[in-house]
Amino acid sequence: xxxxxxxxxxxxxxxDMLAVWTDSKAFVTTLRSLFSLMWKKSxxxxxxxxxxILGSEITYEHRLREIEQEKMILSYLQENFKSLEKGxx
Amino acid sequence: xxxxQKEESKKMxxxxxxxxxxxxxxxTTFLELKGHQCTIANDGNEGLSQIKENIYDVILLDLxxxxxxxxxxxxNLEDSNTLKDHKIIVFTASTITQDELENLVKRGVTAYLLKxxxxxxxxxxxxxxxxx
Numbered sequence: 001x002x003x004x005x006x007x008x009x010x011x012x013x014x015x016d017m018l019a020v021w022t023d024s025k026a027f028v029t030t031l032r033s034l035f036s037l038m039w040k041k042s043x044x045x046x047x048x049x050x051x052x053i054l055g056s057e058i059t060y061e062h063r064l065r066e067i068e069q070e071k072m073i074l075s076y077l078q079e080n081f082k083s084l085e086k087g088x089x
Numbered sequence: 090x091x092x093x094q095k096e097e098s099k100k101m102x103x104x105x106x107x108x109x110x111x112x113x114x115x116x117t118t119f120l121e122l123k124g125h126q127c128t129i130a131n132d133g134n135e136g137l138s139q140i141k142e143n144i145y146d147v148i149l150l151d152l153x154x155x156x157x158x159x160x161x162x163x164x165n166l167e168d169s170n171t172l173k174d175h176k177i178i179v180f181t182a183s184t185i186t187q188d189e190l191e192n193l194v195k196r197g198v199t200a201y202l203l204k205x206x207x208x209x210x211x212x213x214x215x216x217x218x219x220x221x
Contacts, residue, residue: 062153065182066109068205073115076208084122 005031101125101219102144106136106162107151107180116149119208120215133157137165140175146219147199152181163198172197176218180204 005028006021022028077084103120107113108131117127128143130136134157140148152159159179166172179193182204190201199218202211 059184061184062182065204066112069182070109070111070115072205073112073119073208077115077119081122084119087122087124 003028007031099216099219101146101215102128103215104128104130104136104139104143104145104148106130106133106139106148106154106159108132108154109151120212123212133159133162137162140166145175147176147178147215149178149180149215150198152179152183152185163193163196167196175199176221178202178214178218 004021004023006019008017008019010017103125105113105116105127107116107129110131113129113131117129120127128139128145130139133154136148136150137157139145140162150159150162159181163172163177166175166177176199177197179190179198179201181201193201199221200214202214
């Protein structure tokens with residue numbers, strides 16, 4: 001259970017940030033309620049979901065590798081189609 | 090490349106799960122000419138249905154696919170404790186690290202191959218893994 005809070009405040013006039021620490025029960029409870037409310041609609045992203053999101057990103061390098069693979073299969077088929085077809089028969 | 094006796098005789102049932110239609114079509118042409126039977130799934134969802142409904146000697150699975158990707162297929166099979174029942178080869182052009190690929194193997198994926206790969210080598214790997 002959270003028992004203390006520390007928060008940082010600043011404004012346009014004051015350059016330095018001011019840190020405020022408190023163990024006031026009323027303050028801690030209020031801040032906890034505020035955060036619970038703010039995060040109510042959030043959902044947990046576990047490691048595998050994150051992996052999935054990141055893994056799906058198609059990068060330029062990824063596309064190049066795909067094209068290179070297409071080229072390699074096509075070249076192979078062009079060079080070996082007849083012998084492969086004979087082999088099948 | 091010399092063909093081994095095993096390569097000549099083994100006729101495999103292969104599932105290719107990849108959203109790149111050029112690759113799936115050309116790969117299917119190549120593998121069918123080698124005498125194998127291929128099924129294509131152009132997204133993870135379709136691939137997962139095929140995996141659940143049929144038995145394949147080996148499955149080539151791309152990782153990066155729109156919406157339902159290869160990771161989701163792996164996770165789904167993992168959640169149903171059936172990942173290790175299949176011979177899944179991750180076949181990807183993704184720029185993921187070696188550690189991430191090794192981690193997939195630890196989780197139950199049979200092997201991984203990075204695109205681009207020499208087509209004869211790919212075939213040898215397929216035969217080798219199907220025979221495991």
